[in-house]
Amino acid sequence: MYELENVLRPYAWGSPTAIADLLGRPASGGPEAELWIGAHPDSPSLALTPAAAGAGRHSPEAHDGGRLALDALIAEDPEHCLGARSVAEFGPRLPFLLKVLAAETPLSLQVHPTAAQARDGFAREEAAGVGRTAQDRNYKDAFHKPEMILALTPFEALCGFRPAAESRAVFDHLAACFELAGLDLPPLVPQLLKDLAQPDEPAALRAAFERLIAGGPEVSDATAVIVTALASGAPMAGHEAELSTVAVLNDQYPGDPGVLISLLLNRISLAPGQAVYLPAGNVHAYLHGLGIEVMASSDNVLRGGLTPKFVDVPELLKTVAFEAVDVPMLAAETTMLDQELFRPPFREFQLQRIELAPGAEPVPLAQSGAAVIIVTGGTVRLDSPKGELRLERGASAFLPAAEAPVNVHPVSGATGPALAFAVTTALEA
Numbered sequence: 001m002y003e004l005e006n007v008l009r010p011y012a013w014g015s016p017t018a019i020a021d022l023l024g025r026p027a028s029g030g031p032e033a034e035l036w037i038g039a040h041p042d043s044p045s046l047a048l049t050p051a052a053a054g055a056g057r058h059s060p061e062a063h064d065g066g067r068l069a070l071d072a073l074i075a076e077d078p079e080h081c082l083g084a085r086s087v088a089e090f091g092p093r094l095p096f097l098l099k100v101l102a103a104e105t106p107l108s109l110q111v112h113p114t115a116a117q118a119r120d121g122f123a124r125e126e127a128a129g130v131g132r133t134a135q136d137r138n139y140k141d142a143f144h145k146p147e148m149i150l151a152l153t154p155f156e157a158l159c160g161f162r163p164a165a166e167s168r169a170v171f172d173h174l175a176a177c178f179e180l181a182g183l184d185l186p187p188l189v190p191q192l193l194k195d196l197a198q199p200d201e202p203a204a205l206r207a208a209f210e211r212l213i214a215g216g217p218e219v220s221d222a223t224a225v226i227v228t229a230l231a232s233g234a235p236m237a238g239h240e241a242e243l244s245t246v247a248v249l250n251d252q253y254p255g256d257p258g259v260l261i262s263l264l265l266n267r268i269s270l271a272p273g274q275a276v277y278l279p280a281g282n283v284h285a286y287l288h289g290l291g292i293e294v295m296a297s298s299d300n301v302l303r304g305g306l307t308p309k310f311v312d313v314p315e316l317l318k319t320v321a322f323e324a325v326d327v328p329m330l331a332a333e334t335t336m337l338d339q340e341l342f343r344p345p346f347r348e349f350q351l352q353r354i355e356l357a358p359g360a361e362p363v364p365l366a367q368s369g370a371a372v373i374i375v376t377g378g379t380v381r382l383d384s385p386k387g388e389l390r391l392e393r394g395a396s397a398f399l400p401a402a403e404a405p406v407n408v409h410p411v412s413g414a415t416g417p418a419l420a421f422a423v424t425t426a427l428e429a
Contacts, residue, residue, distance in 0.1 A: 001386075001387060001398070004037060004396045004398055005045065009035075013103055013107055014104060016028075017032075019102045023100075023376065035099060037099065038297060039094040040299065042299060046068065046070065047069075049073065083369035096372075096425065097297045099294070105288070107286045108258075108306045109258040109283065109285045110285065111283050113145075113302065114319075118144045118145075122140075122300075123142070138302060140299040144296055145298035145300050148276065148293070151290075152272055152291050153291075155291050156289055158245075158267060159266050160282045161264055162266045171192050175193070178229065209264060212257045213305070220256075223255050224250075226246065242267050245267055256305050261304065274329065277344035281321025282321065297348075330342055349426060350423070351422070356410040356418045358417070362409040365399070365405070368425045370401050372397065372399070373397050373420055373423075375418065375420045378417055379393065380408050383407050384399075
């Protein structure tokens with residue numbers, strides 16, 4: 001078992017305090033958006049392994065004073081670290097990535113490709129000679145990126161298309177507000193109402209989305225007029241969450257196509273402990289809150305707005321699933337000793353929430369192949385047939401497949417509960 005040092009991503013939308021408060025350490029003084037825990041080659045965790053530094057088997061880039069990049073550690077002996085089944089299905093790489101995510105302001109509107117789209121898109125851009133770090137690069141790797149988020153605080157998000165009739169009702173409401181106030185209705189609104197009235201729902205959603213994602217003065221001007229009307233007291237009754245979101249998003253990205261696209265999407269509020277999963281093709285944006293995010297290990301994102309970054313509209317339209325969906329809530333299964341296991345319909349990962357009262361019985365780690373674990377409250381002790389490791393609040397570890405079975409214990413003399421989150425594959429043990 002290896003304790004980890006992890007990479008903190010300081011994206012501008014990150015909270016300056018939420019991650020630091022969760023992990024019990026001083027804040028950095030800047031935005032702290034994502035803590036990456038895993039072996040993604042862009043920001044691999046460092047395994048604390050004193051023997052590695054002097055072993056002479058690793059390149060100088062792979063280690064530094066007993067700190068070995070986790071992807072390099074895994075590459076030394078993939079079957080030991082990952083297990084034969086994981087290597088056979090996912091290759092000699094850790095197939096999941098755990099993040100602590102803290103959104104102070106909205107993230108970009110985005111969608112993730114299917115496995116086939118990622119594979120083909122990556123090969124196409126490689127063949128075309130598009131640089132891996134080029135601003136107009138769509139596919140950073142050849143893998144898909146299904147994901148889930150478990151809320152640790154009240155968490156706000158947009159997630160998937162809602163029925164066209166519901167979106168049409170919001171735009172009907174806006175049209176009525178303009179008529180009541182004697183204001184000229186922006187031409188875009190009746191056009192969207194016509195789009196959303198089409199009897200074929202996927203066609204209706206696609207038509208409205210395409211009209212908005214095209215952007216231009218028609219979209220930005222209509223957005224400005226609508227936001228001005230809302231700020232002037234236009235009634236929001238029945239649509240408060242959606243229309244308030246329009247105002248918030250426009251404050252961050254004035255006139256951006258994503259502002260009105262938000263009205264086509266499910267607007268959700270998660271309570272702490274609730275989770276959603278996001279398959280390929282699901283248009284989504286996290287708006288505010290702190291959560292544990294787990295995903296297949298990939299950085300493939302097609303953006304659709306609410307960002308100054310590159311937006312490739314034709315490629316985006318190939319990846320979006322134009323279908324209304326129920327909010328993909330993910331209920332926890334109760335495991336042995338009343339722990340919670342979140343299992344989305346993806347084979348790359350599952351998430352275990354482990355809460356231990358002082359003096360409680362040890363909890364078996366749900367482990368299939370490799371696992372990573374982070375402690376967000378108290379202190380735990382891990383033991384396996386090969387050794388043990390103590391992790392205090394804020395600490396994390398990589399658990400090779402060969403270490404299984406691992407048990408998680410509360411420490412002797414603890415005065416309060418311990419809380420940890422562990423990720424492993426969803427392959428059968």
